[in-house]
């Protein structure tokens with residue numbers, strides 16, 4: 410096999426220039442924890458690899474409206490950042506349940522997103538926090554809700570000349586609580602059978618102003634259970650309501666059976682885990 | 697395809713190697729530098745037998761392409777001992793019977809070394825979390841946890857000692 414040319418870009422602009430010239434022939438290599446295996450299995454055969462580790466894309470910046478996470482931030486980098494832990498605990502929780510330390514030290518947020526696995530652990534919490542992503546090309550940039558990025562397993566709306574540069578998490582009010590749950594065959598080093606993130610914000614009357622229920626590994630792409638979210642919005646929380654929303658989320662899920670879990674098990678667990686996640690944040694008192 | 701030149705520091709020594717571009721850091725270490733401590737287990741990031749320290753962090757060397765390591769500082773199990781004197785972590789592994797076949801040990805030591813660099817007084821849960829990416833198929837993990845606790849205590853005393861000296 411002809412191995413791709415390897416270019417360590419010293420700036421984002423250099424990387425964008427290569428992407429402009431070579432399009433899908435050129436792939437960014439971040440941690441490489443998905444890409445190296447996909448190249449070995451010939452799922453992907455790029456002719457150029459662009460390493461962005463010298464392009465300073467791993468910063469965390471607080472602006473007025475959002476916390477910006479550099480696309481090359483590693484999973485360990487998220488865990489070690491006190492602002493993320495405090496403001497976006499469901500994302501920090503997902504990072505702590507991700508693989509084991511040596512993989513976490515390499516794997517990046519951008520890689521987890523662009524790889525577009527339906528089971529990606531970091532995507533449901535980011536969607537639950539209404540994350541936007543910044544896609545840059547040499548022609549300019551566009552900002553897109555992360556929830557609209559995915560098309561199917563391994564597929565997204567990223568253009569051949571684009572590089573993901575930043576994830577923006579809108580700052581949430583104090584009356585917000587969120588959580589993440591991962592179900593796998595073990596506690597560590599496992600790909601999720603089902604994963605999910607939920608977030609609730611309450612208004613002054615104690616009614617739900619925003620509800621997010623984001624499910625992974627139960628559809629071709631990470632998905633919001635929008636009907637279940639709608640049941641909660643504008644209501645006061647009760648055990649019955651949480652149970653009904655969890656049943657609704659199960660109706661919305663459309664899992665397949667594969668070697669990790671059967672469709673029936675995934676459906677059952679979706680209901681159980683959505684109820685558990687909602688109850689956990691309701692008791693934390695979203696507010 | 698033409699080889700490429702890679703420069704990196706390994707166990708404190710500056711090295712220049714010529715490798716096929718698709719080679720992993722694991723095979724660079726084993727084949728080009730003769731450092732066979734890091735083991736070739738699964739080649740897919742799952743087993744941890746290949747873990748080494750790159751720029752202060754534990755990584756699976758089977759999941760790093762050689763050119764990704766260009767300019768890095770790498771430490772392998774061979775870099776732990778000072779001459780004939782074992783590192784306290786290595787000695788603690790031996791004294792606590794923390795290995796049988798030893799296949800997982802170089803990677804296990806790398807993960808534990810990285811832990812102790814960040815946290816000189818880890819709890820048992822923190823030690824278990826630190827070795828979650830290292831599979832041991834014969835000894836189990838209890839003895840490793842004990843060894844790391846012993847080494848942590850010793851290293852704290854040593855550090856305290858050098859501060860007072």
Ligand SMILES: Cc1cc2nc3c(=O)[nH]c(=O)nc-3n(C[C@H](O)[C@H](O)[C@H](O)COP(=O)(O)OP(=O)(O)OC[C@H]3O[C@@H](n4cnc5c(N)ncnc54)[C@H](O)[C@@H]3O)c2cc1C
Pocket residue numbers: 436437438439440441442443444445480481506507508509512515516517518519520521522523524528529530531571572573574598599600601740741742
């Ligand atoms: C042993 C093991 C355990 C794992 N455990 C988990 C787990 O628990 N949970 C989980 O979700 N995943 C897991 N994974 C999968 C993988 O580690 C993650 O998806 C990881 O986040 C990928 O990030 P990376 O930086 O390694 O991506 P890479 O492999 O470098 O890249 C992945 C894809 O993203 C593209 N890409 C990367 N960065 C950019 C960018 N800035 N712009 C455009 N495209 C880009 C690449 O071209 C490639 O197509 C595991 C993998 C292994 C090997």
Ligand code: FES
Pocket residue numbers: 735736737738739740741742743744745746747756757758759
């Ligand atoms: S050989 Fe690298 S993790 Fe198994």
Ligand code: FES
Pocket residue numbers: 794795796797798799800801831832833834835836
């Ligand atoms: S000592 Fe044999 S695998 Fe761990």
